[in-house]
Amino acid sequence: MSASFASALDAARDAASAQHYPQGALYVVATPIGNLADITLRALHVLQQADTVACEDTRHTQSLLRAYGIDKNASQLLAVHQHNEAEAAQNVVQRLHEGQRVAYVSDAGTPGVSDPGARLVATVQAAGLRTLPLPGASSITTALSAAGAVAHSAEHGGFVFAGFLPVKNAERASAIGQLAGEPRCVVLLEAPHRIGELAQALAVLGERPVTLARELTKQFEEVVTQPAQALTAWLEGAPQRSRGEFVVLLHPVPVAGDDGESLRVLRLLLAELPLKTAVRLAAEITGASRNVLYDTALAWKKGEPQGD
Template sequence: MSASFASALDAAREAAAAQHYPEGALYVVATPIGNLADITLRALHLLQLADTVACEDTRHTQSMLRAYGIDKGPARLLAVHQHNEAEAAQEVVRRLQQGQRVAYVSDAGTPGVSDPGARLVAAVHAAGLRAMPLPGASSITTALSAAGAVASDGDSSSFVFAGFLPSKSAERASAIARQLASEPRCVVLLEAPHRIGELAQALATLGDRPVTLARELTKQFEEITTQPAHALGAWLDGAPQRSRGEFVVLLHPVALAGDDAGDTLRVLRLLLAELPLKTAVRLAAEITGAPRNGLYDAALAWKRAQDGGEDGDTAEDDSATAR
């Protein structure tokens, strides 16, 4: 155990032990997204109390528990991850029916939010059993709190969680063009380091729309920046470490009357209906002032979606020629 958490366990017992923790219930426990000190006192107490800790990765969770001074043997850890969630949920239900308290944790953050957990909770409800949330860290709300994502009309009251966009470039560009560009609310995305550059290139179609990149949240090398969408690629290329770590990406909200990105893409779509792709892209860039590369990506995605095609070398060569 880290000595720094010895007093935390005492504080957890003092603050939370008098509360009621019914048997035969699933406790959905949020855990830190990076900084171990972000655990809650109630979570620490419940993790000590639980008969079983169901978890996304037993090795990761065992290491976390030991850092807090909580000792759970292998028999009291149960793997519940995206590949076995439906089957493992039945074992959790069986243990709950025996009267156990079962805690569920994902590798980081709040279970069921872009992490396994939703199917488990659904199975528990279907069995007539209780699921109790223990709130805590979430990369989504953490990024939102530091982004200052406010529309030009002052509205900051709502956001849309879109999670991970498709990994294939044509599908990703199509999702941005068809769904996100005309969405006036703040949009929250997640992305892995090996794809963040491709996502930045695809988001360039949004022109000057502010985008916040938040990487390595709560960790030593945490970095949060807000850039115009068309400048994201250049910012990432500015230093090697900027493409490392897990990312939360926020598209800032826009006022409905000033949806320039949506207007740009509507112009492009109208031109594509009448003109060859390269000509439509060139004219759309001249009319709207939007970056030509981003418009080309959007146009190519629409064309592929209509043709039912996949990414390929021919399309990539055509893209390079057009730029």
């Protein structure tokens, strides 16, 4: 156990033991995305109490548990990953029927979002068994909190989680074309060996701001916002900029007005007129910014499905 966590287990017991932790239940436990200190006290307590820790990678999870001073033998660790999740879920259900407390963790972050876990939870719930979530670290919300990319508009607030885009160039380009018309913030994930290709593909979004968040919570954490068309140049500016797992945030498309009237007028005009003419008339009718209307209309056009 790391000396820095010597008192953490005692603190976890004192802070979390008063709550009831039923047997025969699946506990979905978020774990740190890089910084071990981001574990929650309740997570530490449940991981101690668990009869079985189901996990994406048993070796990785064993190392994580030992860092906190939690000792589980090999029979208490159960691999549940994307390649065996359906079969392994039945094993979990059997253990729950036996009255075990089963904790599920992915390699990092909150399970069932981008990592495995959703199929396991669905199987457990279909069996009429209980699932309890333990919130904690998530690369998605961590990046969003530092990027200022979520609009507060009633019409276009919130964000859309798109995860990993297709690997093949044509399919990726098609996906980006559809996302270009999404007015809300879009959250993507990407691996270091493909971030360069994604940056090149996103260049079609022009001046749309994009935040790259890499190595979140780690020593060399970096969060930077650039126009989409400048991402490749920024990545190529230093070798280390392409290292680490990435969260990529497409900032909201500028909207013409909070009341939505200018957008309604613009849509009606676009249905009958060329883009530039529709934008000019919409600006004259509503008083909205012509530049913002043009950017909005262009984003809509990029998001339209293309014919063969």
